[in-house]
Amino acid sequence: MYGLGILKGMWVTLTHFIDSYVEDIKWLGRNRYYSKEGIQHRRSKDTKGIFTVQYPEEKLPVPEEFRFIPFLVYDVDADGNKQDRCTSCGICAKVCPPQCIWIVRTEDPVTKRPVPEPVDFFVDVDICMNCGYCAEYCPFDAIKMDHDYEMASFDRHAEHIFNKEKLSKPASYYAGIRPTNYNREETLKAEEAAKKAAAAAAKAAAAAAAPPAGSPPPAAPTAG
């Protein structure tokens, strides 16, 4: 029959239309809109009816891996001093695809050796392409990708080159936005520190017990 295809299609539209009301009725007494639970439901596999999110009143939660503009992580030591994790090794600057990272290094005036802590650190956020390479390849977990995507400003020339002060955020902030990654890294670090301590202890013990140089090394222990 001519027109059957059109009718079938309109039936689909009609079910979508009706669903949006049925869903609202099902959620009577609970908040389908402007609530965490409601948004979660609307992004699930069972979502029906109204799908859109009313930004900025409602905001989608960002997943842990979400990446937007890097920031520098600092630890706070027992005295309350900021301890930069960055050692200005430059791997982030070298791997950055659009080359938006500038690191200002300095050297010790007496020994002439480079000081690990950067004097300043710049990221041109207009150029940054949010690829996340800097965070991925940083060997010190010192640069991480942020979750804050609302950073419009009135003057890009004055405000869009972030310096070290603007980029630095405490490790607690990092732990807050990326708990899984943070915990994994901390466990790894603790393990490594323990290994190092054990190795150092073994070395010290060996040095203490070592016979004078020139004699053959001690035989391997038989047990264990």
Place this chain on the structure above:
Amino acid sequence: MTDATTAAPVEQSELEKRFPDAVKADARPGYAGFVVETSKLVEIATALRDEMGYDYLSSVTAVDYYSDAPNAENFIEVVYHFYKSTGGGALVLKVQTPRDNSVVPSLTPLYPGADFQEREAYDLYGVNFEGHPDQRRILMWEGFAGHPMRKDWKEAFYEEEVKPFKNRWPEGQVYRIEDRNPFNKNNKYPQGFDPVGFKETDDPKLYEVLERAAREYSEDIDTEQVVVNLGPQHPSTHGVFRMAVRLDGETIVALKPVMGYLHRNHEKIGERNTWTMNMPFTDRLDYLSSMSNNFGYALAVEKLMGDKAAPPERAEYLRVIMAELTRISNHLWAVGFLLNDLGAFFTPSLYAIQERELILDIFEATTGSRMMCNYFRFGGVARDLPEGVYAKIKDLVFERLPRKIDELDIYLSENELVRSRSEGVGVITPEEAIAFSTAGPVLRASGVPYDIRRADPYSIYDRFKFDVKVRYHGDVYDRYMIRIDEMRQSLDILKQAIPDLPGGAAGGEVMNGKNPYQVRVPAGESYGRVEGPKGELGYYIVSNGKGNPARYHVRAPSFINLTVLEKMCVGQKVADVVVNLGSIDIVLGEVDR
């Protein structure tokens, strides 16, 4: 993994036997294929096409071998990748020509699909293709000085030959590059060019071509023809894209696409970048299917790197899962907007985009970004699936998407208005589809069952059972239906890949060894191609053993599929142009590069 450069040896030796003087096997280490005498190229290509079955000219590109060292052997090489439309590996021909006054015979009369690619090589490298029917610039404009892909050409914002730049680290002198080379001072024009007087509308070469096409078109009644420019700023062109159309009444006499408005010279950027840096840049080509773009580039580089970059099993599965999810999300978009172009205004496309959003949620949770995924690495993928994502993919693939794709199918596939609007419009015959080097859904909708996942399998696609989808009418309706078919096919593959994923939800190894920030790529060339959602996506790369690619070329399916647009449209009404263009499914980020 099949190496695309190993073609059937029988034909190779036959080629050498038939043209003993003109064909030389490429003996450079890491290279494959044949170096061919320029004067014999057309003869050899004819034999390849008519007698040996290499009827599909997939990729034409140029490489500039240049060094400013004294006595360096500088030349430009044009590289051709031939395939059989029945499947199998590539036959690679190369032609060498001096850098000054480079002339190579054009293959466009034999393989019309070489048209835009040769124009691109002319535009970017300055290679003259003798016998090309319409050799003009394609990505750059007439007021552009020089050929930007040549190694000695430097861009306005030139800093250093290759990244990383010294002043980022260790020097650390922050500045804005546009302050050093401000607007209006960053341009060079060819000699005798008047930038003030130039108007796009009197681009003489373009209109001359249109007029020539019009002379070939004969009508009984002598009517006045008009030229209409569709675009570049028009919603139906899916981006910044222009079609100059010559009309006789409402009938199209000639059509020439004008592109390059979004051109950023991706390939030049790629040659300044290190190998690793290129990965996020590939995301920005076809920004609707970034995972597939990653896939092709990773394959090409891994081919050169060899076994030390062989991805672990779990990574191979993750790659396939992500690539197929990308195909579904891309086709949802393509179908939605094709229906939009057909006049089913926005409701179907929004229904489709809703499902795409759920797929993008998975990408975002896994890779950190909805569209610019940057997920693949040489020898694996960037990270494992986070907690809960495996279950999410499963829910979507096994429960929701099959239902929703069926709904989209019921919604408009049988709609009488859609059918009468799209059936028999923009017909491409199988012979034309092959000759014009179309790829992907456009090729398969014309009755050519050519799918690289089957014809020249890569990654682990040989492990899955799936039918190569094909439709036979070659019209807009079939190009719409083939995308619905392919979404179902992708679901089939996903339904096999997801339960087999080694490690399952628990996770496992996804990188072969460490993920270094600089990779060593042995010298040589390689061509990695994947069946992207829009067709054959190929990366031709040349390494000279340094940290940066010596040549990085993208065989962009959207760009090459556009070659056939004129063929689709001539003789039809002007209203069909929009529909035909929509049925090719282009993304301007990839067309213009």
